[in-house]
Amino acid sequence: MALLTVAGLRIAFSHRGGSTEVVRGVEFAVEPGETVGLVGESGSGKSLACRSIIRLMPAHATMTASKVEFDGRDVLAMSAKELRDHRAHSVGMIFQDPYSCFDPTMRIGEQVAETLRVNAGLEGDAAKARALELLESVDIASPEQRFRAYPHELSGGMRQRVMIAIAISASPKLLIADEPTTALDVTTQAQILGLIEQRRRESGMAVLLVSHDFGVIAQACDRVVVMYGGYVVEAGPVAEVCARPQHPYTRGLLSSIPSLESAGRRVRRAGIPGQPPNPADLVAGCPFADRCAQVRPACRELHVALEGVGDGHVTACPYVRDGVPVTNAGGSR
Amino acid sequence: MSETALLRVENLSKTFALRRSFSEWVTRRPGEVHRAVDRVSFELAHGEILGLAGGSGSGKTTLARMLIRLVEPDGGGVFLEGQDVRAAKGRDLRDLRRRMQMVFQDPYSSLNPRMQVGAAIIEAGRVHHQPGSEDPEAFVTHMLDLVRLPSTIARRRPRDLSGGQRQRVAIARALAVGPQVLIADEAVSALDVSIQTQLLNLFLDLRDELGLSILFVAHQLSVIAEVADRVAIMDQGVIVEVGPTAEVFRSPQADYTKTLLASHPHPLTIVESTQKEA
Amino acid sequence: MLAYTARRVGVSLVQLLGLSFLSFMLIHFVPGNPIATMLGPRATVQEVARISASLGLNKPLPEQYWLFLGHLLSGHFGQSITFSQSISSLIGQRLVPSLALIGYGTLVALVIGVPLAIVSALRADTSVDHGIRIFTTVSFAMPIFWSGLILGIVFGLKLGWLPVSGYGTGFWGIVRSLTLPAVALGLSLLAVIVRTLRSSIRHVMALEFVEAVRARGFTTSRVFVSHVFKNAIMPTVTVLAVNVGFLIGGTVVLEQVFQIPGLGTLLFQAVEQRDYPLVETLTVLAGSVVVLLNLSTDILQAVVDPRVRPGAHSV
């Protein structure tokens, strides 16, 4: 049974003169112990989608879903108290910018210990001792010394380690990592991804890794969910999706990614023409229709839904298979 | 020194003084200094794209800014067609800057938010009396055409444009003054991958069509691999390795280059390598 | 921390020096001859010259400034012309009522303002928030002497609850006599406190770390008390210190309305009588209070917020 199932997820921002839907019917699942990647460009809705798991919505955003089920419990029906418990014990989360994620006026160790006092009921020295253990477990050298440091005194990589220590302190069943390495150097990025992978293997927790970088996803994940314009457009095992991308967007995205192999070749990549969609301008139909080379009139009226293409691999495009137009597609549904 | 070089940089250096501690202040000892760029030399040939790669804090942005003296160098020299940039003053300096244009990383803050796109482009052309600038409409249309933007964009303001479009406008404005060298300082780093590709292709086109020389500064090696003829790798203020891109990336010599290359994930190579293991 | 404090104290010293210099310059460069103004239109040229000489105004400017500075530093502010008393003893007599009024007024503003700001921030853009904003805007737009008069009419003359003039004796007497002016003063400061605190609470609540703390399953009240409020209060304290000049100004006017024998009344009398050494001394003194208060809040800020300290900024 899946650890997490999300279905029919919609998120909208309300503002003067109406509301704008930025997530428009998303579904995905995470099995216990696996690493799932959520990949998409800016405005795809991936960051908001992952926050729905702990119902952590920013001001003026509202979410609705037909199903958000975690470990057999209905997240949508949780009371405030149950939701706090869910956030404290079942799910850990780390964020993009490891600097702005700490209270700037509180010592690092204090912030770890506070979480332990509040969520694990540890007191005084016990909380501190456990905090030091946690810092050590994320490979922080001389934790005693770091314990007393303020956030701005640590490097970005170090802060992200502390963030991980806090997130896994309650041994959650799922770790959500929202662009955990985007603000870091490539060399540090590899270390942080390695650390997450190591903790996952040891504790058996599942990981939901959100990133704009397909390289990071391919490196760290078992399965990938591709988002575009508020929809899931493709999902499946990473190797399968990379080798046999089905949705024209995924194909375009993969072919856009710069490669070291290109060095000295002087060949231009095809890429994807046009601009990413503005959520406010999106109307009915396939969100990728405006930029798609294989667009057909029916795309503008398409009801976006995922279709299986075998092996847990699904795509939202009924008209293209392996880059070849399907003449006799399932028609407009 | 080859005579074909358009831009020549010799032993360029910059140190920043760190804030002094209290004891240093009391005892009047000089504070510590940070060598941001340490005696760096390189050349850029006509029509060449030179990649400049390095991690954050490697000094690559400081180096790029020193070329047009947005940051004043402490030592060394910069020569454009033999003309000494460091010695230039007033009108001469402005003309040298005209010939070496810069495109910045953040497309959201590199354009004057209150100015229409067309106004910004024609202003640049007029200040330097560029040929064609007497006819604003045609001039702007031509510049926008060079960066593959429709002329309808001229009446829009930066806030109405996407990141990629803004970056194209910034390039168009740079082209409006008739430069020989384009310095792209992390010019595609803030953009989505699909837009990045479009911009990389644009840089290649500009080199081919206008014969521009481009110094392409980026932290992503794979991005540099796509466009650069030669690459210089920078670490802690020093160029640790320089050479033809293919050569440097296939057989890196410096340890730092090797580390950088090793931590660079590309989905297809990763998938291939894991499949081989399996 | 030590280096920061030292540097900050240095800045304040320079500012104090600038303060004395500026008030000195004011007399020499603002149009008008202070002595002629002081003596009135019927004074002869000889008289003006005699008084100028007795005040040392005929000496070269740098020397005059040097003497002035020497007096300030030694605390010998000289004689007041109108009161024929030493300025320091005059100030000594009048200091307490003014300080009491400023303190009381600030307290009133905080007691009303902090809860309003919190409610306003947590209920942003609701009718409660709008109501609070209108209320504070009105309180800000009221001339302080006018609100003083109105309070006096209602609570003093009509209801007879509190005295409308003078300065009582004994602790409760003082409290009673200062209540109406303190409320007027507090109302004028209210808008500043509510707006600053409201917007800094909103600012902090929008920061990513608050989202991170919420993601850990903390209760809303814990998030607010232990993280948001602590980070939001410091800008308000700083703004309060900056506005102490505003409070001093309000006190000058209110002391007239309620006939309180404080420094404000003294300054007003000095201006009216053109007692110009006294004006100068009081001006420098008032400025120094502001400088010193700003110094202490800045150091306090460095204690609370480690980022302010030196070394916090990487290259």
Place this chain on the structure above:
Amino acid sequence: MSDLAHLVTVPWRRLRALGSWEITTGIVVVAVLMIASLLAPLIAPYPPNQIDVLHSLQPPSWHHWMGTDFVGRDVWSRVLYGLRIDMLVVAVITYLGLAIGVIVGTVAGYVGGWFDAIVGRVADTVIAFPFIVLVLAVIAIVGPGLKGVAIGIIIAGWALYARLARSEMLAMREQPFLMSTKALGYSHVRAIFRHALPNLVRTSLVYSTVDVVVNMLVLAGMSYLGLGQQAPGADLGSIIASGQGYLLSAWWITTIPGAVLVLFGLGVSLIGDGITRGDLPQGAL
């Protein structure tokens, strides 16, 4: 008829388009006060200084909308004329101070070096003086009257704008869009006045809505203390002061001009609120 209706509805719709109700209400309030005071000679029922001892201390009535004062002068007429002089003085001194401050501050922030250091220090020092105390000190030298108050407020007022503009300029100097004026080889004059200033004057304009109110209150306060507008001329502060002896018997002399001041302050503040809420980023103080 429909043309006439348009005269009202079209500007109203334009105002509504500015966004929040705050800005709309604020503009209407300030505009009404401004028009009323400009038209004072036409709409005031009596000359402001016409004494009529027989009808002194009359409560509000048909003949005297806002009653009369202790020598029988019509309070409504005096308020109109008082508002006229107060608004004029405040507008001139506030925006003169703004112009001086913004230009000095912007140039200082742009050129840096010793000029910037001096401007910064002087501005900080001026700001350290309590506003009213500084104005009082200037009045002590210049002598009582509107001239003294105006000079005092300008001497004190420019400094805040200079500090605002300077700190924005310092931040803007690091912004790529200003760096690119250098990179594009533009002159300093062009960079400062065409690119920097239009972008940073906004903050000062927003702040000026607070400053206008503060200056109005200081001016009224000085007149109330007898150091501003001199008799027999009337401004709002001096009218309030003239009623102080009759707080219980003739409440209208003090309360009505004060209420007009509150209305003015409220209107201006609402405009400021509207602008701020419209598009300044959250948390910008």
